[in-house]
Amino acid sequence: MLIKVVILIILMTNPVWAQGKMFTLHVPIELAETGFMKHLLPRFSLKTGVRITISLETGEATFGSDGKPVFRQNDKIWHLSRTNDADTEVFEAWLLSDVGKRTIEAYAPNGNVLFSSDVAQVDEIEVVALTGDLGLGEAVSFEKCGRCHAINETNRMDTIGSSPSFALMRTFPDWQSRFESFFVLRPHPSFTQVKDITEPFPDNLPPPIIPIELTVHEIEAITAYVGSIEPADLGAPIQTQ
Numbered sequence: 001m002l003i004k005v006v007i008l009i010i011l012m013t014n015p016v017w018a019q020g021k022m023f024t025l026h027v028p029i030e031l032a033e034t035g036f037m038k039h040l041l042p043r044f045s046l047k048t049g050v051r052i053t054i055s056l057e058t059g060e061a062t063f064g065s066d067g068k069p070v071f072r073q074n075d076k077i078w079h080l081s082r083t084n085d086a087d088t089e090v091f092e093a094w095l096l097s098d099v100g101k102r103t104i105e106a107y108a109p110n111g112n113v114l115f116s117s118d119v120a121q122v123d124e125i126e127v128v129a130l131t132g133d134l135g136l137g138e139a140v141s142f143e144k145c146g147r148c149h150a151i152n153e154t155n156r157m158d159t160i161g162s163s164p165s166f167a168l169m170r171t172f173p174d175w176q177s178r179f180e181s182f183f184v185l186r187p188h189p190s191f192t193q194v195k196d197i198t199e200p201f202p203d204n205l206p207p208p209i210i211p212i213e214l215t216v217h218e219i220e221a222i223t224a225y226v227g228s229i230e231p232a233d234l235g236a237p238i239q240t241q
Contacts, residue, residue, distance in 0.1 A: 021050045022052065024058075025060070026054075026058055031063055036114065039106075048091075048094060050090055060088055061088045061092075062080070062082070063079070064078070064079060066079055072116040104116070130220075131220070131224065136221040137226070138225045140222055141225055149166055150165035152166070167230065170230070179223040180219065182219075190207060194215070
């Protein structure tokens with residue numbers, strides 16, 4: 001009974017407009033019960049002359065989880081899906097306009113702002129746990145990688161200057177994927193073998209240096225060790241005039 005009363009009140013607040021400029025809007029009960037439609041729809045109709053009739057089932061436009069994101073309610077983003085009808089297009093454009101956004105955020109019963117026009121979605125970053133053996137990773141890093149890369153301060157002066165240090169590579173956004181697949185990144189394929197993964201060197205193309213031979217378990221350990229390293233402090237960006 002309460003639901004029917006809420007919907008009736010919403011319908012009664014909509015002004016009567018000229019026939020022909022109207023459409024039916026499906027509003028889920030959870031959204032209707034906030035009273036937001038009593039605030040939003042009359043202001044839209046007053047501005048545009050388009051009358052909206054609310055439906056509990058289907059409509060030419062629908063607030064839900066599909067379509068164009070139009071406003072936020074706490075952590076929930078409400079979308080508007082609609083037909084290609086000109087009046088529903090006007091409604092969508094109004095919701096996304098500066099006037100519409102201000103109208104959305106002006107709804108504050110008892111001083112509490114319930115809706116926001118900020119519909120930006122934050123992408124979730126998948127964090128993959130590093131489970132390799134840190135001790136083994138450090139040892140293998142020195143043994144297999146230390147002739148070119150600075151693993152830490154211990155061998156900083158005994159490496160090839162043009163090869164980036166582990167601490168520097170730790171600053172790369174994709175450092176984990178780089179270390180997990182380093183054996184396919186140049187120049188490593190020409191001298192690196194991973195047991196049960198890489199193909200043997202062709203007879204006519206022997207490795208130019210003593211080859212590096214690793215197992216998948218050792219690569220996981222190296223990656224876990226690098227994950228424990230503090231990224232290099234690269235300082236503040238250079239300021240240009």
